[in-house]
Amino acid sequence: MLLTSIDPFVQEFERQFDRAFRQVAGNGTGAGMPMDGIRRADDVVLRFDLPGVDPDSVEITVDRGVLSVTAHREEEIGEDERPFIRERTMGSFTRRVYLGEHLDAEAIEAAYDNGVLAIRIPVLEKARPRKVAVQAGRGRKALKG
Template sequence: MATYDPFRDLDRLAAGFFDARRGPRQMPMDLYRDGDHYVLTADLPGIDPGSVDIDVDGQLLTIRAERTLTAGDGVKWITREREAASFLRQLNLGQGIDTENISARYDNGVLSVMIPVSEKAKPRKVAVTTADDHQVITGRESARTDEPAPVE
């Protein structure tokens, strides 16, 4: 049984009155790079995995989720602090992302989105050549720079 606390009810009433945004709420998230991909983790407790919707439109990643609360008929609530809500988060991915291979997984209330880096954006080594590696072209034939030119 819950004990009656008039101040908690007053706080909840004031929060409902002053919280004018009744639209989608933001989900807390972390974003980090791990080697050749970025990892986005977002807290979505109590979300049905079937309600999670992830879209990629160009370079815009959109995550939507819906929390619905169900109760049987004739239920008498003692206290109800969780509410049904929709969640929305949009991120601009920028350049250098392989948008075709983004994947997601939902485990224990945490959504993990794997965002791979495109091959063009991955670090790579550049070969360095020296002047000795080039050939010099003379009037008759080509010769390496370390060989003497033919004498006529």
């Protein structure tokens, strides 16, 4: 018998994150929006790098368990300016992240500061870690069921 520690949330999040990463690597979608995901006891925080993006161009939607983040970055070039190097990606960017059923999609919060978009998604109460009381003194007879 093999015993292992399993956190279904982490497994599902990693699976979805890996799938999204493969999609991004394959077709370039989302290349201008790198993301970090952090799991805490009461919530999940996603951080997206969006330097040079006007916060008014950021749109966040949730539809059937999928969080979509869309942003637009555009560079204005004057008449007397001629670019000679263009390495910064411009245009619209979209990232989609699957939200498991244990996250509260109704209570999502977002903030944009210094080019970083942070999205906080609370974990539902039923999915939060909890302590289980241990009954002492009765051995196997204490557990009935």
